[in-house]
Amino acid sequence: MALLFLDSFDHSGTTGAMVLKKWDVDNGIAIISTTTVRTGTGALFLQSSGALLKVIPLPGDVFILGCAIRCPAWPTSTNLVEFLEGATLHVALAVNASGFLVVKRDTTVLATATSGPLAINTWYYLEVKVVVHDSAGSVAVRIDAVPLTFSASLTGVDTRNGGTGNVDRLGLRGGGGTGVFVDDLYLCDDAGTTNNDFLGICVVERLLPSTGNGDLTDFTPSTGTDHGALVDENPPTDDTDYNTGDTVGQQDCYQYPSLALTGAILGIQTNLYARKTDAGARTVAPIVRLGSVTYPGAAVAPTTSYKYLTEVRETNPATGLAWTSADITALQAGMKIVS
Helix, strand or coil, X not given: CCEEEEECCCCCCCCHHHHHHCCCEECCCEEEECCCCCCCCCEEEXXXXXXXXXXXXXXXXXXXXXXXXXXXXXXXXXXCEEEEECCEEEEEEEECCCCCEEEEECCEEEEEECCCCCCCCCCEEEEEEEECCCCCXXXXXXXXXXXXXXXXXXXXXXXXXXXXXXXXXXXXXXXXXXXXXXXXXXXXXXXXXXXXXXXXXXXXXXXXXXCCCCCCECCEECCCCCCHHHCCCCCCCCCCCCEECCCCCCEEEEECCCCCCCCCCCCEEEEEEECCCCCCCCCEEEEEEECCEEEECCCECCCCCCEEEEEEECECCCCCCECCHHHHHHCEEEEEECC
């Protein structure tokens, strides 16, 4: 798989605490803006010293990040983006006081962009591809799908700051100053034959379950009989209303509205918002249902606290082809208890 993770930042309501349901570490200064957004209903706002960390499920030495960014002022005191191995910072992207992007290995400046500069209070779609290696490393950066030029070559350079050279964490920072807005984020590696390089200018659209029942209704609603109505809130209401199951093999799936956007669909991400309610081991799997066939994803283990359990599917499992808008309109998605 090449497409690893997506975030529209529209699942989090307005509370910064909800960001951690999908990300892994937050220093407490990440919030969701509903007024300054690129698309959808929300955008991440990392305040001046804000930092957000995502553990990458499949560590490697090549990653591609795409996200929309907007700076109210030039954030020159910390980085914007970091590719890390544990606490070891391999490659970082920052911006200088003139609005030019800067590529660093840890704190050593490798090159400064000569194309630009960026403008404040303007949305740009930033993409960066990083190859970590102590002699054959490289960094390539694009703004709105246009490659940037730099003051020095970023091919065949040292991008490894110790460690094994494998990146296992993605970091986003507020950069100091007045903070940074982030929206419509994707993360890829170079595996496979699709989605293994720059994806271009992207939008991530959030779809919430519709009211009503899907084809599979094994779970028990906390109230009433409308399964979809208990999982359609943004943000989720945790134990206020929910569907619950306790038997291996039980499945619950929901209907969804059609996409508002048009264009090629590079993948979908299911986001199970779940927790277990006892001390025993439990695994669940996301499911998508097309026609009368259900396609389970990989089993994951929920904890006793609510968390988004995400999985990306780059192709329609019924056809093996890229998703279409009609596929999304027809699908149902939900959860299966595996063990």
